[in-house]
Amino acid sequence: MKKRFQKLLAIGLAVACVFSLAACTSGESSSSGGSTAAKKETSAGSGKIGVAMPTKDLQRWNQDGENMKKELEAAGYEVDLQYASNDVATQVSQIENMISGGCEALVIASIDGESLGTPLQSAKEAGIQVIAYDRLIMNSDAVSYYATFDNYMVGTKQGEYLEEALDLKNAAGPFNIEIFTGDPGDNNAKFFYGGAMDVLQPYVDSGKLVVQSGQVDFASVATADWSTEKAQARMDAIIASNYADKNIDAVLCSNDSTSLGVENSLEANYNGEWPIITGQDCDVANTKNLIAGKQAMDIFKDTRDLAKQTVSMVDAIMGGGTAETNDNETYDNGTGVIPSYLCEPVVVTTDNYKEMLLDSGYYTEDDLK
Ligand code: BGC
Numbered sequence: 001m002k003k004r005f006q007k008l009l010a011i012g013l014a015v016a017c018v019f020s021l022a023a024c025t026s027g028e029s030s031s032s033g034g035s036t037a038a039k040k041e042t043s044a045g046s047g048k049i050g051v052a053m054p055t056k057d058l059q060r061w062n063q064d065g066e067n068m069k070k071e072l073e074a075a076g077y078e079v080d081l082q083y084a085s086n087d088v089a090t091q092v093s094q095i096e097n098m099i100s101g102g103c104e105a106l107v108i109a110s111i112d113g114e115s116l117g118t119p120l121q122s123a124k125e126a127g128i129q130v131i132a133y134d135r136l137i138m139n140s141d142a143v144s145y146y147a148t149f150d151n152y153m154v155g156t157k158q159g160e161y162l163e164e165a166l167d168l169k170n171a172a173g174p175f176n177i178e179i180f181t182g183d184p185g186d187n188n189a190k191f192f193y194g195g196a197m198d199v200l201q202p203y204v205d206s207g208k209l210v211v212q213s214g215q216v217d218f219a220s221v222a223t224a225d226w227s228t229e230k231a232q233a234r235m236d237a238i239i240a241s242n243y244a245d246k247n248i249d250a251v252l253c254s255n256d257s258t259s260l261g262v263e264n265s266l267e268a269n270y271n272g273e274w275p276i277i278t279g280q281d282c283d284v285a286n287t288k289n290l291i292a293g294k295q296a297m298d299i300f301k302d303t304r305d306l307a308k309q310t311v312s313m314v315d316a317i318m319g320g321g322t323a324e325t326n327d328n329e330t331y332d333n334g335t336g337v338i339p340s341y342l343c344e345p346v347v348v349t350t351d352n353y354k355e356m357l358l359d360s361g362y363y364t365e366d367d368l369k
Helices: 002-026 036-041 059-074 088-100 117-125 151-165 187-206 228-242 256-269 284-291 303-318 353-359
Strands: 048-053 078-083 105-108 129-133 143-149 175-180 250-253 298-300 340-343 346-348
Touching: 048 059, 048 088, 059 078, 059 303, 078 088, 088 105, 088 117, 105 303, 117 129, 129 303, 143 151, 143 303, 151 187, 151 250, 151 298, 175 187, 175 228, 175 256, 228 256, 250 256, 256 284, 284 298, 284 353, 298 353, 303 340, 346 353
Parallel strands: 048 078, 048 105, 105 129, 129 143, 143 340, 175 250
Antiparallel strands: 298 346
């Protein structure tokens, strides 16, 4: 009985908390929302922030989560950090719990950008502002800001790297290329693919680049969940059907989890000359492959910079101010353009990985052994 009462009380308090927050942050009430608790909850440098990350399976999100927690705590916030095992229903319920548990702002790296409409509507009604982290949340007007890297530039840099490495402007070719991008529910995948194909498509059209598998359009080259295993299985099939007696000159991979699958497949099934392979994230396994000559380039996205930028957005929101943005035209989520801050991605090769990854303290020498 006592337990039941405590439970009801807890639910009642959570609901009251949500309503007092709504009153406080929407500025609709000055009398009932004027308690010290409510006031404190909306000031910069105090209160609880919910951080929803997609998965622990990929290295980068562990780093993102840790950096965010560290930076937010250093700025004075309490942090509710959750990982959703790449499961949309889990992420939805984590966000609902953050709202009912008293979080005053939410930072969300979505699994599927289209699937958060309902919980974000509740956040909006409760006056809780939302920052889309790294991946844009689509078709929700509850999103105040977007903090990310320049995703189109990531793709362009991968495409330009291949253009230069194959000397596409001058060489006669033709060269064989295969293409791997990411999850179709991740808005970023379209930007990575689009940026790279804006450079490479003219060469495909002219016949200088040949995709022997015939798989070129976004739907054919997407990789559900950005899964290494799925990329590997697709590459196995492509090699078996097309490359028994041909070389693959290049593989455009949008990120490291897909490159790793391609590299594993090549190692197991392919006898030709090793292709030029792109990647993104500088995951440890891929950086080791880069050093070993199995991956030609990577894109370094310093998640420490993204975390810092996002925390300054949180501070602006919590303090009732306006956050710094540097792109107010690119990212329309279906309800309008979301003011964005884009950090800059950097190309990493064996020439500069020491400077970018070791000297900057991102990794230690031991991490890469
Ligand atoms: C991120 C990439 C990451 C991919 C898979 C994308 O949204 O921007 O950095 O490799 O998701 O997790």
